Amino acid sequence: MELLEQIADQLEKGQAATVAQLTTEAISAEIPAAEILNGGLIAGMDLVGEKFRKHEVFLPHVLLAAKAMHAGMELIKPLLMRDGVRRVGKAVLGTVRGDQHDIGKNLVGIMLEGAGFEVLDLGTDVAPERFVEAALAGGATVIGMSALLTTTMPVMREVIELINERELRGRLRTVIGGAPVTEDYAREIGADAYAFDGVSAVDRIRDLVAGGPGLLGGP
C-alpha cells in the first residue's frame, strides 16, 4: 500500500500513534505537506465520514479518527504554513448568547478541521456582534451557530439580521444546528443552511464555500 493510502487507512482505524509515525515518514520522503494533508489525512477522515453516513461506524469511531488526524496535522502544520498552503475554507463557530452547551459545537468543529477547514471557535455564549466581527477580522466566509435551547435559538436570527443590516449577506454565509433547530427554522430566519450533525455540517459548508445556492438559492 502506498504511504498516503496507509495514512488514510490507519487514520480511519483511529490509530493516532501509527498515523504520526507514517506522517513523519512521509515528511522524510519529501512528500509535499499539501499532499499528505489531502491524500492522507483528509482522505482518511472522508473514509470514516462515509462509513458514518452509512451507519457502519459511530460517533466515537469518528472521534478516534479525528484524534489521529490531529496527531498527523500537528506534524505538517509548520510545513503547510511554510509552503503557504491555503486551507479549503475558514469558518467561525460558536454557541449563541445565553447558551452554554458546547459538546455539539465542538464536534462540528472537529469534523470541519478534519475536512481541512480552518475553524475559529468562539466558544459558548457568543453575542451576535462577536460572530460578525470575528468572521470579518479572521477572514472567514462562513458563520456556524449552535443552540440547544428554544430560549436561545432566536439569537441566530439576530446574527442573520446583523449580517443583512451591515450588507454582508453573500460575503458571510450562515449554517445553523443543534437539537431544537430544524431546516424549516433555518429557512424562516434566512440562514444559508441547516445541518443535522457534524458530518452533514461539513457537507453543507463545503457546498457554501464552493458558492452553492444553500437554502436561500444563492450567495
Place this chain on the structure above:
Amino acid sequence: MRRILDIPVEGILPSETAILGQQGVPPTASSLEPLLAVSRLGREDMAAHFLGRGILVQVSVTEFSTQYKGCGGNDSRTPLGEIFPRAEALFLFAVTCGEAVTVRIAEHFADNDYPLAAALDAAASLAADQAAQWVQDLVEAELSMAGIRYSPGYCGWHISGQEALFAKLKPEAIGLRLTDSFLMDPLKSVSGVIVFGPPEIHRFRDDYSFCAECADHECRGRIASLNSRIDWET
C-alpha cells in the same frame, strides 16, 4: 423542610456500554473494543471528578400550582398539569454532578482527546439523570410509594418554569445557579418535581400535542415500571 444531599458516586456510574449507547452506538456494533476502552477511561474520570449534590423540598399542591404556572408558557394540556392536583406528595428537586466534571470535559477537548471528552460528557449526562433517580429512590423508600418525576423543558412544562423552582429550592447552596436563559450552571444538572400518589393518577396516554415530536416516549417505561417498583398490594 429543605434537605441538602450528598449523592454517592456508587450506583450513579454508568456502564461502559451505556456510555457508548448515549453516544449513539448500538450494543450490536462491530469493533467495539477500542470504544469500550475509551468509555472505561471516561467512567474512571467520572468516578474521580463526580461531586454529586442534591436539594429537595416538599411542597403542597396549592403551592405547586402557582410554581407550575411559572411565567405562563406551559402548553394548555400537559400530563403534569392533569396529575399533580391529585398527588399525595410533591417534592421539588435539583441535582448536579458538580463543576469539576464540566471542567474536565473542556480540558480533554483542549488536549485534543476528543474521544475521551465525548465519553466523559456522555457519562456525565447519564450520571446527572441517575443522580435524579437516586433522589427519587430515596424519597420512594421513605414514603413506601412510587413516584414519577417531571422536569421543566419536557412534556409541555415550559423551561421558564425553572425560575419558580429555583426561587423555592435556592440551590445556590449546592453550587447551582440559573442563567437568564433558564440554563443551570454547572451544565450536568437536572431539576424538576417528583409526584407521588396512587398508581392510577400516573397513567396517561402519550397523545398530547407535543408527544408527536418526542423521540423516545420515555414516559411509557416510567409508567410501566411503577408497579414493579412498589408492591401496591401491601
